[in-house]
């Protein structure tokens with residue numbers, strides 16, 4: 001535990017906290033009386049003693065399991081309708097069930113481990129829900145109380161629940177479930193929640209995409225996107241624009257690499273282009289970071305859980321010396337440093353089934369910066385970017401923000417992800433913010449007896465189909481629902497390390513942390529998620545190291561995998577190991593790591609999007 005927390009817990013404060021805790025329970029009881037049972041989950045943090053980070057990750061894990069509150073409106077069509085309507089309502093995404101989940105929040109610039117403040121957002125009662133549009137800092141009185149007492153309740157790792165009532169038993173199950181969900185593949189066992197869960201999921205996640213874009217069509221879209229942004233008349237360009245034009249010309253005429261062991265790999269679409277573009281980024285790129293925007297939605301971040309990518313990026317970007325400029329006149333890119341996860345934790349009104357206020361919040365922010373500074377209007381926002389991993393981020397960045405380069409985990413063509421402009425942000429499940437590099441590696445191919453592995457909660461329409469065809473069908477197909485909980489997630493990780501192919505089946509949304517998990521465990525990813533644009537699509541040649549299977553081919557899954565020759569498998573296995581470095585978070589960034597890859601893709605798309 002951090003020192004601040006200990007101090008907090010001493011003496012007077014402890015008494016105060018106890019008082020607050022009691023209040024919390026009272027509020028809970030009152031709330032429970034008013035709430036439909038489906039929402040129990042949202043109350044968990046206030047009564048139980050689960051670590052914040054556990055809660056965060058647990059509820060959050062891939063399946064967004066633990067989220068039993070998806071409503072109808074979470075279908076793609078509703079999403080679209082919502083997105084295009086000025087005041088979208090009646091939407092509640094899969095994250096809604098854990099809007100109260102806590103997390104570790106870290107002040108920018110603070111040390112990785114030591115200064116993290118534990119908190120539970122949205123707390124016991126809902127003072128946070130009353131936050132008006134003008135943001136409050138984390139210190140603001142109306143915000144802080146909801147967090148502090150909760151955060152300080154979280155010392156115990158075990159989900160002990162002691163409130164005696166029927167409600168408790170539901171919560172207890174939910175808590176266990178949430179806790180399990182945390183770990184890849186552990187998700188909900190059968191619990192009293194499950195039925196409700198299923199009931200709700202059943203009516204919500206049956207939507208298949210209306211139109212499937214194949215990977216080769218995606219490749220064409222990328223080409224077209226670049227071709228359509230031909231450079232014209234750079235003469236009138238300003239200094240920065242001239243640099244962009246110059247960089248692009250240099251990239252288009254990149255010297256062919258023949259002998260570079262790092263780049264001599266088909267994992268890249270075009271290694272020469274990537275190498276040149278990357279080097280030019282290092283040489284030239286300047287990013288201006290808006291200082292506007294209040295904490296915690298802006299300038300703060302969470303470093304663990306399944307949405308950790310946006311947090312890590314923000315932390316490393318704001319701390320960066322090489323790329324950041326204080327002089328907007330020198331900037332090629334403008335970063336809007338918001339956390340879509342903290343936006344949801346802070347402003348989503350529990351049970352409201354609407355996120356229009358979140359969308360409005362971001363719209364107001366852009367209006368504000370556009371009025372206050374000249375930068376937005378110069379290029380209509382096209383040189384601005386966001387990095388956001390929460391499921392709702394595509395919606396939160398609609399409207400004018402659609403002009404920005406959006407690095408999104410939820411990289412779904414159906415919900416407006418634009419290939420060539422937007423960047424597919426890898427979803428990384430960070431268990432330990434202190435040690436994001438834990439457990440890298442896996443068995444040698446000869447020690448991978450399992451052909452295909454999947455374990456996880458039944459979220460979305462697809463996974464039940466996968467299980468229907470493949471659970472308990474063939475010995476080499478290790479396809480199942482959630483695995484029983486084991487400390488340290490060991491069984492899940494062992495299965496990944498023992499399998500040739502890891503099935504990355506979509507859950508409620510197209511993205512899954514399994515893609516990166518597979519790469520980290522050196523298991524060839526099998527992407528089973530129509531219309532999902534794989535990470536760093538503009539740079540990486542996914543077909544060289546992953547298997548892309550369309551959803552309708554689930555019945556053929558085993559044949560498809562068996563038809564891949566051993567040589568071809570070994571080739572993909574080696575390439576997975578090569579591509580691994582691009583998917584690792586490091587507290588001190590190194591060249592070609594995940595931080596730099598995200599920044600590079602944004603830079604690259606900036607160059608090839610620009611019309612002059």
Ligand SMILES: *[C@@H]1O[C@H](CO)[C@@H](O)[C@H](O)[C@H]1NC(C)=O
Nearest residue numbers: 001002051113116118154155
């Ligand atoms: C947050 O809480 C968890 C569990 O109580 C603890 O293990 C962790 O160290 C805390 N994080 C910090 C930075 O205090």
Ligand SMILES: *[C@@H]1O[C@H](CO)[C@@H](O)[C@H](O)[C@H]1NC(C)=O
Nearest residue numbers: 163164165166167168169170
């Ligand atoms: C819990 O609920 C069941 C039925 O829903 C009821 O029979 C039982 O008495 C309740 N127990 C408590 C402790 O309220």
Ligand SMILES: *[C@@H]1O[C@H](CO)[C@@H](O)[C@H](O)[C@H]1NC(C)=O
Nearest residue numbers: 189190191192194195198481
């Ligand atoms: C889960 O619950 C369903 C029905 O609620 C039941 O049919 C099934 O056997 C249960 N599975 C386990 C593992 O308990």
Ligand SMILES: *[C@@H]1O[C@H](CO)[C@@H](O)[C@H](O)[C@H]1NC(C)=O
Nearest residue numbers: 251252253254270271272273
């Ligand atoms: C890679 O890009 C360079 C520079 O545009 C080009 O000359 C080369 O032909 C490309 N290589 C491949 C394999 O497409």
Ligand SMILES: *[C@@H]1O[C@H](CO)[C@@H](O)[C@H](O)[C@H]1NC(C)=O
Nearest residue numbers: 256257258259260261262264
């Ligand atoms: C290519 O690589 C080999 C061995 O790594 C080296 O001896 C040779 O000089 C390289 N050639 C060029 C043109 O870089």
Ligand SMILES: *[C@@H]1O[C@H](CO)[C@@H](O)[C@H](O)[C@H]1NC(C)=O
Nearest residue numbers: 379380381399400401402403
């Ligand atoms: C700026 O972008 C908006 C869409 O967000 C568009 O409607 C508008 O026409 C654009 N303005 C210019 C000058 O391109």
